[in-house]
Amino acid sequence: MKERIITRSLLCAAALILMGAVSGCVSLGSPVARLPLPAGAPSVKTILTSLAENEAALHSFRASGTFMVQIPEMEAIQVSRESSLLFQAPNYLNIIGRRYGTRGIELTYVDDAFVLEFPTRKEYCFRDQEASFTTLSSTEIVGEMFEPEQWTQLPERRLRMTSFDAESQKVELELWVGGRHPWRKRILLLQGAPWVLLENSLFDEDGTLIAKTTKTAYHEQEGLRYATEIESVFPGEDAWMRFLMRRVEVNPELDPNLFDLAKRVELLRAARYRQVDIFAGEGPSAEELNLNP
Numbered sequence: 001m002k003e004r005i006i007t008r009s010l011l012c013a014a015a016l017i018l019m020g021a022v023s024g025c026v027s028l029g030s031p032v033a034r035l036p037l038p039a040g041a042p043s044v045k046t047i048l049t050s051l052a053e054n055e056a057a058l059h060s061f062r063a064s065g066t067f068m069v070q071i072p073e074m075e076a077i078q079v080s081r082e083s084s085l086l087f088q089a090p091n092y093l094n095i096i097g098r099r100y101g102t103r104g105i106e107l108t109y110v111d112d113a114f115v116l117e118f119p120t121r122k123e124y125c126f127r128d129q130e131a132s133f134t135t136l137s138s139t140e141i142v143g144e145m146f147e148p149e150q151w152t153q154l155p156e157r158r159l160r161m162t163s164f165d166a167e168s169q170k171v172e173l174e175l176w177v178g179g180r181h182p183w184r185k186r187i188l189l190l191q192g193a194p195w196v197l198l199e200n201s202l203f204d205e206d207g208t209l210i211a212k213t214t215k216t217a218y219h220e221q222e223g224l225r226y227a228t229e230i231e232s233v234f235p236g237e238d239a240w241m242r243f244l245m246r247r248v249e250v251n252p253e254l255d256p257n258l259f260d261l262a263k264r265v266e267l268l269r270a271a272r273y274r275q276v277d278i279f280a281g282e283g284p285s286a287e288e289l290n291l292n293p
Contacts, residue, residue, distance in 0.1 A: 032160040032176045041164035042192065044156055047171065050195040051151040058224050060088040062252045065228075065245040067097070071238065085245070086252075087146070092259045110259050117268065118284055124268045125278045126261070136210060136234070144211045145232045145241065148186070148200050149175070169193065183207075196225050210236055221250050 067083045070076075082098035097105040106117040113128045136144070154175075163172040168191065175186035184207070189199035196218050202211040211234050215227035231242040257263060269275075276282035 032158070032174070032182070034160060035162055037161055037164050038166060040166055041161065042171065042195075044159045044161055044173065047173070047190060047192065047195045048151060048154060048156055048159065050193060051190075051197070052154075054194070054225050055147075055151045058089070058226070059251050060086070060254060061226065061248055061250045062086045063228075063245040063248040065243060065247075068242040068244075070240045077240075085243075086254070086258070088254055088259065090150075094258060108259060108261060108264060110261055113261055115261050115264050115268075116278065117273070121284060122271070122273045123276045123283055124265070124273045125276050125283060126265055127279070136236070141211070141232075141234065141237075144200065144202060144213050144234075145230050145243065148197075148202070148213070170198070177205075194225060196227070208236075210234070219248065221248065224250050226250070 062085070064082075064084045066079065066081045068080075069078050080097045080099070082101070084096045084098075086094040091109070091111055093107070093109040095105075095107045095109075096103055103119050106119065108115045108117075114126075116125045116127075118124065158176050158178070160174045160176065161171055162174055164170070170189060170191045173186075173188040173190065174184050175188065176182050177185045183205045184203060186203070187199075187201045188197060190197055197215055199215075200211075200213045201209060204210055211232060213230065213232040215230050217229040218225055218227050226248065228245045228248065229243070230245075231240075233240050
């Protein structure tokens with residue numbers, strides 16, 4: 001139990017182990033039943049196409065900003081106002097957390113593998129598989145915050161529109177998983193056009209809420225839309241997280257060596273960094289990773 005608490009605290013304080021879309025696309029044998037909607041409501045295909053076009057054009061982005069997290073193992077909300085984030089589709093991510101200008105944590109994530117560095121301690125952790133918590137894997141947790149579904153690969157037949165407000169141009173969609181006993185996986189609140197995701201609620205097969213994410217303060221740059229304020233609640237983990245992004249650059253030119261994990265580990269060893277296993281309770285404690293001044 002102690003090892004699990006330390007591990008989850010480390011991962012959450014380090015912005016978790018990051019990006020990847022939620023896996024497990026299940027085919028639905030037939031379209032879900034449609035509901036009558038007001039005149040003028042957009043088609044599900046129109047909304048899905050808009051989301052998919054934006055996703056396909058957004059190859060990468062770089063941002064600085066503030067990260068906040070609250071978990072049971074830490075009494076106060078932890079705040080890092082000097083975080084930087086670099087994402088490359090489909091699921092490459094680099095995050096740096098600073099305190100008073102000093103790099104305290106750096107996380108480089110590639111698919112299900114990652115290198116987590118603690119520069120002030122000259123320690124690092126390398127993992128070639130993802131970590132799981134109570135209700136979601138670590139990649140799914142962050143996927144919920146940034147990219148809950150791969151819109152370009154999502155079949156239209158799995159979505160059902162349940163409401164449309166003509167004045168605000170907001171729609172509510174349900175995402176269903178098929179099989180012998182279909183069940184509702186998500187409720188999505190969107191606004192258009194062009195269409196953006198405002199709220200995303202994820203459920204399990206029993207209808208229990210697993211995660212809820214809200215996205216606000218959308219900006220447009222080079223024709224691409226992205227939220228600069230993202231907040232997620234994970235009831236099963238008793239966790240809450242929020243990103244406030246600023247100075248966002250879309251599709252920047254990236255160093256091709258940035259996500260070469262083998263090379264990063266080689267350089268860390270050459271610099272005499274000590275390898276630790278945070279999943280065995282090694283490395284800095286949750287208190288040492290306290291992000292607050």
